[in-house]
Amino acid sequence: MVSWKALAAAALLLSAVAGDEVANIIYHNRDIAVSACSTYLTKTATLFGAKDKKKFCNVKAQQALGSMANCLHVLNQTGSIDSFLRSCQHTNLTRKQFDAAYQNATGKLVNVTTVEGFNKTKLFFEPIITPKKKIRLYKDSIGTRYINFNYASWYGIALVAYWFALVFASGFFNLLMFVAPGLVQSLNSGFITKFRKYVTVPATGSKHHTEHKRFLKFFYMVVPTRAESLMIFGWVVLAIIFNCVSYHHVFPNTVWALTYAEMGRKVGDRSGVMSLWLIPPLVLFAGRNNVLQWISGWKYQRFLILHRWIARATTLLFVVHAVGMTFNGRGIGKYDLRNAKEYVRWGYVGCIAACLMCFQGLLFLRKRSYEAFLMGHIVLGVLYMVGGYRHVKEDGYHYFYMTAFCLWALDRVLRIVRLSFFGIKPAEVELMGEEIMRVTVDKPAWWKPFAGSHAFITFFRPSCFWQSHPFTVLDSHDGKIVFLIKVKGGVTHGLYKFLSKQPNQRATIKVSIEGPYGVRNPSSRYDNVVCVGGGNGIVGLYYIAMDLAKRARASQRVKIYWVIRSYLNLQWFYKELQQLSNTNVDTTIYVTDSLKPLNINFMDSEDDKSSNDEKSEKDLISSLKESLPHIEFMEGRPDAEQIVLNEIGQTISPIAFTTCAHPGFVDDVRKAIVHNMDKTKHRVDLFEEIQVW
Numbered sequence: 071m072v073s074w075k076a077l078a079a080a081a082l083l084l085s086a087v088a089g090d091e092v093a094n095i096i097y098h099n100r101d102i103a104v105s106a107c108s109t110y111l112t113k114t115a116t117l118f119g120a121k122d123k124k125k126f127c128n129v130k131a132q133q134a135l136g137s138m139a140n141c142l143h144v145l146n147q148t149g150s151i152d153s154f155l156r157s158c159q160h161t162n163l164t165r166k167q168f169d170a171a172y173q174n175a176t177g178k179l180v181n182v183t184t185v186e187g188f189n190k191t192k193l194f195f196e197p198i199i200t201p202k203k204k205i206r207l208y209k210d211s212i213g214t215r216y217i218n219f220n221y222a223s224w225y226g227i228a229l230v231a232y233w234f235a236l237v238f239a240s241g242f243f244n245l246l247m248f249v250a251p252g253l254v255q256s257l258n259s260g261f262i263t264k265f266r267k268y269v270t271v272p273a274t275g276s277k278h279h280t281e282h283k284r285f286l287k288f289f290y291m292v293v294p295t296r297a298e299s300l301m302i303f304g305w306v307v308l309a310i311i312f313n314c315v316s317y318h319h320v321f322p323n324t325v326w327a328l329t330y331a332e333m334g335r336k337v338g339d340r341s342g343v344m345s346l347w348l349i350p351p352l353v354l355f356a357g358r359n360n361v362l363q364w365i366s367g368w369k370y371q372r373f374l375i376l377h378r379w380i381a382r383a384t385t386l387l388f389v390v391h392a393v394g395m396t397f398n399g400r401g402i403g404k405y406d407l408r409n410a411k412e413y414v415r416w417g418y419v420g421c422i423a424a425c426l427m428c429f430q431g432l433l434f435l436r437k438r439s440y441e442a443f444l445m446g447h448i449v450l451g452v453l454y455m456v457g458g459y460r461h462v463k464e465d466g467y468h469y470f471y472m473t474a475f476c477l478w479a480l481d482r483v484l485r486i487v488r489l490s491f492f493g494i495k496p497a498e499v500e501l502m503g504e505e506i507m508r509v510t511v512d513k514p515a516w517w518k519p520f521a522g523s524h525a526f527i528t529f530f531r532p533s534c535f536w537q538s539h540p541f542t543v544l545d546s547h548d549g550k551i552v553f554l555i556k557v558k559g560g561v562t563h564g565l566y567k568f569l570s571k572q573p574n575q576r577a578t579i580k581v582s583i584e585g586p587y588g589v590r591n592p593s594s595r596y597d598n599v600v601c602v603g604g605g606n607g608i609v610g611l612y613y614i615a616m617d618l619a620k621r622a623r624a625s626q627r628v629k630i631y632w633v634i635r636s637y638l639n640l641q642w643f644y645k646e647l648q649q650l651s652n653t654n655v656d657t658t659i660y661v662t663d664s665l666k667p668l669n670i671n672f673m674d675s676e677d678d679k680s681s682n683d684e685k686s687e688k689d690l691i692s693s694l695k696e697s698l699p700h701i702e703f704m705e706g707r708p709d710a711e712q713i714v715l716n717e718i719g720q721t722i723s724p725i726a727f728t729t730c731a732h733p734g735f736v737d738d739v740r741k742a743i744v745h746n747m748d749k750t751k752h753r754v755d756l757f758e759e760i761q762v763w
């Protein structure tokens with residue numbers, strides 16, 4: 071209740087500032103009664119002059135005012151006389167004058183069909199009669215049309231409130247995980263564990279979540295978790311139900327002669343107005359600075375999944391709206407006339423842009439070229455917004471688009487503020503081995519990254535200065551931050567080519583950094599924290615582990631499993647691994663391809679580097695291991711089930727798994743946790759650090 075009022079108030083405020091005509095959000099029967107009377111009376115006779123601006127409010131046109139007064143009395147709708155008087159405010163009509171006109175008309179009412187030579191278009195000077203049955207039909211015909219708008223708004227509000235309710239409920243629970251971890255971690259009864267095992271923790275299907283699911287040969291999708299799927303499913307079902315129920319068909323109908331014209335209009339109005347309510351959250355959820363992330367503790371990834379589903383729903387509603395209005399237009403013979411109007415054409419623009427975006431945003435295109443997707447998305451997004459805005463402006467519904475635009479603009483402003491506060495700084499970029507680039511930048515003192523946070527980097531090079539890509543932040547605690555970037559196919563490949571031509575494969579590149587973004591995960595509140603990382607996914611986990619180690623709670627155990635392809639991968643994380651030696655963090659590294667040839671020159675060993683060449687592969691590896699005595703090395707592929715079972719089996723306290731690795735492996739860990747979470751009497755929680763979008 072409160073939230074919709076705040077929303078509506080904000081929307082109204084916005085348009086009031088802009089000084090625009092605003093559409094009603096909620097219609098009332100008292101106003102509908104007035105509307106029914108004025109429609110009926112105008113249709114039946116000409117009671118005031120064409121130039122009379124006061125219309126039914128004119129005391130001098132007694133026949134008009136008297137007819138209206140009588141009609142309102144016949145309808146006997148509570149509040150309708152006050153409503154009429156309010157609509158007459160500009161003429162200073164008083165209740166006394168109204169009552170006098172009623173008295174004057176009573177007894178003198180004329181049935182126009184009995185008047186000889188009656189001409190409907192000629193000014194008529196007698197008050198006219200209102201048959202009860204007829205005016206009720208008018209009221210029902212008009213009323214169901216406007217009450218349908220009320221349903222549309224209430225349902226639209228409910229669809230928005232759905233997400234707000236979930237956001238705040240999650241936020242409350244998330245807060246509890248930080249401030250009352252003991253309480254949350256003790257929520258571990260058989261029923262709760264079952265619920266978590268089958269509902270909230272698993273992937274939607276048996277495994278795929280972070281790993282993209284492939285279907286129909288070349289389509290991919292980001293599969294939500296089961297809890298997310300249920301939330302989305304519930305919402306989509308509600309949206310469909312809301313678009314299908316509580317229509318009131320009135321026959322005979324004074325507004326539409328044909329039933330399909332009537333129902334087309336009602337369905338069209340419902341879907342159209344309902345979709346308007348979804349536009350602000352649609353835009354809000356896609357923003358990087360969406361405040362709901364910090365309230366709910368949900369990751370940006372989840373909001374993007376919701377963004378896509380809300381987008382699909384609005385597109386569906388647009389299409390239903392278009393179909394409904396086509397039936398209506400055909401039914402009243404205004405189809406071609408309307409299509410010639412500018413606002414209808416803009417509607418087509420918005421609707422077509424929405425349909426194209428649903429296709430254009432699909433993962434298989436995003437994967438192919440993220441930048442092309444982004445460009446296309448922005449261009450189509452502009453058409454979507456402008457088309458929608460121009461389509462509804464005439465009816466005074468444009469403030470929904472204005473609200474959305476403000477949310478978008480706010481996000482952009484915050485992004486620019488973040489960027490400009492960071493400034494443009496020289497970054498040391500070094501290519502380490504064949505696939506990782508280490509970026510080191512000085513950070514301003516106030517710029518506070520946190521464990522698991524990410525930031526968007528813009529490299530000021532001619533080939534890519536307009537792009538910004540997300541990378542996990544590592545605080546090196548000497549006033550610098552570090553990013554470890556894996557070479558992929560776009561910007562990162564360009565950098566790779568550039569660096570490989572530089573002496574020592576390093577260069578100084580000007581960068582700007584937008585961040586830090588992300589939400590903290592509550593794993594720090596557990597006595598037993600297990601980080602499962604792979605490749606450069608270790609960055610965020612290492613940060614988490616170091617954070618915990620620094621606090622050094624005696625009762626806390628921190629364990630890292632890190633999976634890498636070859637010993638070569640140790641190169642770019644060697645410094646950090648050495649730092650683990652001063653902590654109580656227990657680390658196991660799995661090397662899956664231990665046979666890969668080595669060319670180790672990164673150990674800052676005292677012994678002469680050139681002597682490395684003479685050493686055999688085996689010696690190199692063993693001296694490497696010796697230099698990291700606090701780390702256990704295993705060769706071969708780890709088994710997620712084994713790791714999880716082992717950890718869960720041993721634990722004597724609630725346990726938190728945090729994962730960031732190869733998507734397939736992350737999904738394996740989730741599956742293993744789901745499978746084994748009821749094998750201990752302690753609570754087992756999973757926090758995925760990895761995000762894919």
Ligand SMILES: Cc1cc2nc3c(=O)[nH]c(=O)nc-3n(C[C@H](O)[C@H](O)[C@H](O)COP(=O)(O)OP(=O)(O)OC[C@H]3O[C@@H](n4cnc5c(N)ncnc54)[C@H](O)[C@@H]3O)c2cc1C
Binds near residue numbers: 541543557558561762
């Ligand atoms: C929260 C988060 C943290 C990340 N942390 C790291 C990290 O610490 N180290 C690391 O190496 N990588 C990280 N990544 C992945 C990294 O953002 C992409 O690898 C990088 O953007 C690829 O750039 P490219 O132009 O070379 O990509 P391409 O070769 O063009 O694309 C490779 C893949 O990256 C995706 N991608 C491209 N641009 C973006 C973008 N702007 N936003 C999201 N996805 C994109 C594409 O869809 C594609 O699937 C992280 C991603 C996210 C979402």
Ligand SMILES: *[C@@H]1O[C@H](CO)[C@@H](O)[C@H](O)[C@H]1NC(C)=O
Binds near residue numbers: 146148
């Ligand atoms: C008008 O409606 C009220 C209730 O709203 C009812 O009590 C009253 O009898 C009605 N008057 C007439 C004339 O029908």
Ligand SMILES: *[C@@H]1O[C@H](CO)[C@@H](O)[C@H](O)[C@H]1NC(C)=O
Binds near residue numbers: 174175195
């Ligand atoms: C009563 O109505 C008649 C017209 O219907 C009008 O001529 C006359 O002036 C009205 N009387 C008063 C007191 O308004």
Ligand SMILES: *[C@@H]1O[C@H](CO)[C@@H](O)[C@H](O)[C@H]1NC(C)=O
Binds near residue numbers: 189190191192
């Ligand atoms: C009604 O009056 C208008 C002028 O006001 C006139 O043009 C029209 O022909 C009249 N209709 C009839 C049926 O007399």
Ligand SMILES: *[C@@H]1O[C@H](CO)[C@@H](O)[C@H](O)[C@H]1NC(C)=O
Binds near residue numbers: 182184199200201
């Ligand atoms: C008005 O007059 C017509 C024709 O005489 C009649 O059919 C109709 O019922 C009358 N309407 C009212 C409300 O008396």
